[in-house]
Amino acid sequence: MDKLPSLSSRQRLLIGGAGGVLVIGLIVVIALIASSRSDAASEQPIAFNHQIHAQNDIQCQFCHYGVNQSPSAVIPSVEKCMGCHEFVATDNPEVRKIAEYWADEEPIPWVRVNEQPDFVYFNHHSHVAAGVSCGSCHGDVANMSVAEPVVNMNMGFCLDCHAEQENKDALYDCVVCHR
Ligand code: HEC
Ligand code: HEC
Ligand code: HEC
Ligand code: HEC
Ligand code: HEC
DSSP, X not given: OTTOOOOOHHHHHHHHSTHHHHHHHHXXXXXXHHHTOOOOOOOOSSOOOHHHHHHTTOOHHHHOGGGGTSSSOOOOOHHHHHHHHTTSSTTSHHHHHHHHHHHHTOOOOOOOSSOOOTTOOOOHHHXXXXXXXXXXXXXXXXXXXXXXXOSOOOHHXXXXXXXXXXXXXXXXXXXXXXX
C-alpha cells in the first residue's frame, strides 16, 4: 500500500462527506479478506510444458481462447488436449495421463498460478483488445517449461500502467477494480 494513488476530485468529495466512512469501511473489509488467503502449491497434475507447445507454433489464443471474448482467459479442456494427443506423442507417460482423464470423463485438476482475490475484478478481453501483451503481466511464458508467476501483480503494478493511459483518472477509481 506504499503507492496509494492521488485521489480524483470525486473521491475527495466522498472522503470529505459521509462517504468517507464508506471508503474506510471498504478498505477494512478488503484488508480483512486479503489477510485470510493463502498461496496454493504449484505442483501440476500433468507436466504441461508451454515452451514445447510454443516451439510447435501453437498460439496462446488457441488454448486460452477466452482472452478474445471474456474476463477469464480459460484453461483448455481435456477435449482440447485430446484433439492433438489422440495422435501426438501417445507413448509419452505424461500424455497417457491425459488419455486417462479423458477415458474417466474427469477434468484435469490444474493448480491455479495467478489468482487474484475475489475482491479484485480483472478482465482479459479489455486488456487484450487495448493491445496489452500477455508478456507485460505474465512474462515470457513461451520460453517457460513450467508457467510461473514472474510478475508480482499487486495493486501498485496495476496502477502504474493505468497511470500511463489517457483515461488515467477513470482507471484509478477504486470501483474499477473493487466492485
Ligand atoms: C496447448 C495449450 C496451451 C497453449 C498453446 C498455451 N497454454 Fe497457457 N496454459 C495451458 C494449460 C493446460 C495451463 C494450466 C497448467 C499450467 O499452469 O501450466 C496453462 C497455464 C497458463 C498460465 C497460468 C494460468 C494460471 O493458473 O494463472 C498462463 C499465464 C498461461 N498459460 C499463458 C500462456 C501464454 C502467454 C501462452 C502463449 C505464449 C500460452 N499460455 C499457451 C495450455 C496452453
Ligand atoms: C494443437 C496440437 C496440440 C494441443 C491442442 C496440445 N498439444 Fe501437447 N503437444 C503437441 C506437440 C506437437 C507436442 C510435441 C510432441 C513431440 O515433440 O513429440 C506436444 C507435447 C506434449 C507433451 C509432452 C511434452 C514432453 O515433455 O515431451 C505433453 C505432456 C503435452 N503435450 C500435454 C498437453 C496438454 C495437457 C494439452 C491440453 C491442455 C495439450 N498438450 C494440447 C501438440 C498439442
Ligand atoms: C494486464 C495484465 C494481464 C494481461 C495483459 C494478461 N493477463 Fe492473464 N491474467 C492476469 C491476471 C490478473 C490473472 C488472474 C485473474 C483472476 O484471478 O481473476 C490472469 C490469469 C490468466 C490465466 C488463468 C485463467 C484465468 O483467466 O484466470 C491464463 C491462462 C492467462 N491469464 C493467460 C493470458 C494470456 C494468454 C494472455 C495474452 C493473450 C494474458 N493472460 C494477458 C493478468 C493479465
Ligand atoms: C501494461 C498495462 C496494464 C496493466 C499492467 C494493467 N492494466 Fe488494466 N487496463 C489497461 C488498459 C490499456 C485498459 C483499457 C483502457 C480503456 O479501454 O479505456 C485497462 C482497463 C482496465 C479495467 C477497465 C476495463 C474493464 O474491463 O472493466 C480494469 C477493471 C482493469 N484494467 C483492471 C486491471 C487490474 C486488476 C490490473 C492488475 C492485475 C491491471 N488492470 C493491470 C492497462 C493495464
Ligand atoms: C487497477 C486496479 C485497482 C484499482 C483502481 C484499485 N485497486 Fe486496490 N487492489 C488491486 C489489486 C490487484 C489488489 C490485490 C493486491 C495483491 O494481491 O497483492 C488490491 C488490493 C487492495 C487492498 C487490500 C490490501 C492489500 O495490500 O492486499 C485494499 C485495501 C485496496 N486494494 C484498496 C483500494 C482503494 C481504496 C482503491 C482506490 C483508491 C483501490 N484499491 C484501487 C487493484 C486495484
